[in-house]
Structures are given as C-alpha cells and as structure tokens.
Amino acid sequence: MTTFTTPIRVLLADDHPIVMTGFAMSLAAEGLDVVGQARTPAEAIALYAELQPDVAILDIRFGTELTGLDAAHTILKADPDAKLIFLSQFDQDSLIKETYRLGARAFVTKDCDPADLATAVRQAHAGKLYFLPQIAERLASMAVHGDVSPQSQLDERDLAVFKLMAEGLTNAEIADQLNLSTKTISNISQSVKEKLGVHRPAYITKLAVKHGLIEP
Structure with a gap:
C-alpha cells in the first residue's frame, strides 16, 4: 500500500527576487512546497497569517526600516510555535546569537548549499535546531570566550x-x-x-x- 506524505509548506521572504527564486526552485527540487514568497517584512507577516506555513525562511536585511527580526517578533507574538529560519549574507556573531535567542530554528548563510537549507527546513519542521558547522563553531566560541559585542x-x-x-x-x-x-x-x-x-x-x-x- 502506497503512503503519501504531505510536503512541508514553506514561506520565503527576501527582497532579492533572483535569490528567492533560486532558493524556491532548490527547495522544490528537494520535495518541499514553497507556498508563498514575500518581498518585504510586512508582506511576510501578512502572508504568514494568511498561509500558515509549516516553516518560514526570513532574510534579515530588507533595505527598509523593518527587518526580518522585526517580522519574526510579530509572527511569534501571534504564533509562539512558529518555526523560523533566518537567511542572511551577513554572519556576524551578534546576529547569529540574536536569531537563536529570539527562537529561530536555524541561521543559514545565503552562500550555503541548497541541500543544507532543505535540511534546516526539515529539522525545523521536526521541532529541532539546525546548525551549519561554521555557525555551531562560532556559537561555541562565544560560549567559551564570552560575548564581547x-x-x-x-x-x-x-x-x-x-x-x-x-x-x-x-x-x-x-x-x-x-x-x-x-x-x-x-x-x-x-x-x-x-x-x-x-x-x-x-x-x-x-x-x-x-x-x-x-x-x-
């Protein structure tokens, strides 16, 4: 008897269309269902409320007054169980720490292997944290040497x-x-x-x- 598994529903939010389209195609190739794509933090908040995705992937920088962190605060206030992943070309220690402190399931850099992003989505959907090796190393360093930000x-x-x-x-x-x-x-x-x-x-x-x- 064949068992059908419902694909994980993903919301993407990034203000660079080419980047977002590339990740959407990569996630689809991994068997994930990208149900929405937002260009601004405000649009991400609205689409999350409308679509109720299983996992939301938020860019941090949008070139607007609001950021992905602002969107996350609003989303988590309405849905404390929201499963969020942050995507950024910036990988400063303070940003990494802040995303996990906020309740993110993963922090993934934009130059990551698309397979790593798909793995992060699956881990987040399962209620687990996901760390790229270089991110885990930096978090461990902060824990050992202290936060000097x-x-x-x-x-x-x-x-x-x-x-x-x-x-x-x-x-x-x-x-x-x-x-x-x-x-x-x-x-x-x-x-x-x-x-x-x-x-x-x-x-x-x-x-x-x-x-x-x-x-x-």
Whole structure:
C-alpha cells in the first residue's frame, strides 16, 4: 500500500527576487512546497497569517526600516510555535546569537548549499535546531570566550548613541536626534568609548558594522 506524505509548506521572504527564486526552485527540487514568497517584512507577516506555513525562511536585511527580526517578533507574538529560519549574507556573531535567542530554528548563510537549507527546513519542521558547522563553531566560541559585542556591554541608551556615533553624527546632531543635551551626549559617548575600548571614529564604525548594528 502506497503512503503519501504531505510536503512541508514553506514561506520565503527576501527582497532579492533572483535569490528567492533560486532558493524556491532548490527547495522544490528537494520535495518541499514553497507556498508563498514575500518581498518585504510586512508582506511576510501578512502572508504568514494568511498561509500558515509549516516553516518560514526570513532574510534579515530588507533595505527598509523593518527587518526580518522585526517580522519574526510579530509572527511569534501571534504564533509562539512558529518555526523560523533566518537567511542572511551577513554572519556576524551578534546576529547569529540574536536569531537563536529570539527562537529561530536555524541561521543559514545565503552562500550555503541548497541541500543544507532543505535540511534546516526539515529539522525545523521536526521541532529541532539546525546548525551549519561554521555557525555551531562560532556559537561555541562565544560560549567559551564570552560575548564581547556592543549589545552585551551597553545599555539601551548607550547603544542608541553608539549607533549614531558609528554613522558619523556629531555630538550636537545626536543630542538633537535623541532630544538630550549636548553635554549629556558628550558624557555618554566618552563612556561608550571607554567601555568598548575604541576611540577613533573609523574603529567605532567598523565595530558597529562587524556586529550588525549598521549597514556596511
């Protein structure tokens, strides 16, 4: 007697059509059913609610104010059991850690073998975590050596100032944007530099890019 298995239903979200089409074809070749393709985080949220896929694959960067992480927060709020996989060309340690902290089942880089993405989908559908070897190694390194990212060392206000510093804003411009006094921003920026051990503007920007806080 032949047994028919229902294919795993997958939602893809990426703002690069060629990338998304390529992954959709690869997943289909692996026997998975791509039921929807979203171009923005807002569209991903709407399609998830409409289609109720088994697994959603979300890009992190969309070139909009919202990110894949924002979409994930909204999706998980409505469906705490949602099985999410993050897909990104960026593989900063802080991003990897944040996705798993949020509740992702896997973090897969865009240059991965399509078979690895299909495996991640199957593992996520089964309620398991999936780690590419290089991702597992980096997570293990963070566990051993500790998290030294700005996110782990700065409070919310310090981090907001740090990101604006990294974008090249002056203390006066940061003060205006955050509605604080220039003296307060000057004190915070000096404290941030001391905490992170960086003082030159170029190093501050490089550190922010490395940890995914601003676009490269």
